[in-house]
Amino acid sequence: MRRRSGETRFGIIWLLGGTLLVLAALLVLARYPGIFRTGIEYRAVFKSVAGLNKGDEVRYGGLPVGTVTRMDIDPADPTRIIVAFRVKHNTPIRADTKASITQVGLLGAPYLHLDPGSRFAAVVPPGSMLPTIDNPSFQDAMRRLAEFFDRTDTLLRGAERFARASPIERIDATLNRMDTLLAIATTGAQTSFSTLDRTFSRVDTASVRLSRLMDRSERLMAALDTATRTAGPQLAATQREAVESLHEIHTLLADFRDALSQEGGVDQMVRNLSAASDNIARLSERIERDPSSLLKQRALPNKPAGPRARE
CATH class of the missing domain: 1.20.5 (Single alpha-helices involved in coiled-coils or other helix-helix interfaces)
Structure with missing residues (x-):
């Protein structure tokens, strides 16, 4: 016992x-739910994880490679959800691999989908944060469709109330007013067109007159050009005459200085100066009487050298 x-x-x-x-x-x-689990853990951030639960599948290009381990609210941004998941060791998670939440068909269970990306991209280390794509879920699509139907129903009810409140007579009156407005607009348009026609005809007349004026201006410019070319030699002759007169005055002044220095021949210098003054006075009177006489071809006057030539 x-x-x-x-x-x-x-x-x-x-x-x-x-x-x-x-x-x-x-x-x-x-x-510690992942203490005995094998694989590599990564993270992804989503704005919404509607339908996704802990333990759901993780598929790499459609192939199951892991599971979702946990989902937490991002402490730095409460509007985002951090999803942690584990995949097999041989799963090539690269820098351009993108995570998204999708489902098989319309009524299938949601899962975490990994887009493989490019094979030339670098492999990211464990624990990295993967870029994400926020795809609208079936529930979101149904909610938006329901909102659209609600708005459509509200619009139809408003149209029905408007149709009930507006009898046929008011609609006919509105249509008649629209016809009247269209007739007035047509008349105004015709008046505007006639005004535009008159304006265009005036513009054409002004263009013809302007063309004639331009022709006259061209002829005047041609005449001025011809006159300038013709008067060129005459102006040059007048200029030479003036230069010679200045040289003569300069010579007379030099002789006058010599005479003063020698105390002789003063009378001769005075006579020469008197003759030069008479020539300059005659030239000034001619310019005052007829300024255009400078352009006429004339022989250079003979300058008297002394009292004998003057007499």
Whole structure:
């Protein structure tokens, strides 16, 4: 009897110990769900994870490669959700691999889809944050469709109320007013067209007159050009005459200075100066009487050299 009681106590102890071990293992698994899991963990941030749950599949180009491990609110931005997931070690997660939430068909279960990206991109290290694509879910599409139907229903009800409140007579009166307005607009348009025609005819007349004036201006410019070319030699002759007169005056002044220095021949210098003054006076009178006489071809006057030539 004593032996049986000892075996019974031993069995109870083993049973209690095993139960405690199982409970401890369950607690550890609940506290650290990924402690016995294999694979590499990555993260992705979404604005909405509607329909996605912890433990859902992760597919790489449609091939199942892992599961979603946890989903938390981003402490830096409460409008975003951080999704952590594990994939197999041989899954090539690259820098341009993008994550998105999608589903198979309209009523299929949602899953985390990984776009493979380019094979030339670098492989990212474990724990990296992957770029995401926020695809609208089926629930979002249905919600937007329901909102569209609600707005359409509201619009139809408003149109129905307007149709009930507006009898046929008012609609006919409105149409008649529109016809009247169209007739007035047509008359105004015809008047405007006639005014435009008159304006264009006036513009044509002014253009013809302007063309004639331009022709006259061209002829006048040609005449001025011809006169300038013709008067060129005459102006040059007049200029030479003036230069010679200035040289003569300069010579007379030099002779006058010599005469004064020698105290002789003063009378001759005075006579020469008097003759030069008379020539300059005659030239000035001619210019005052007829300024255009400078352009006429004339022989250079003979300058008298002294009192004898003057007499």
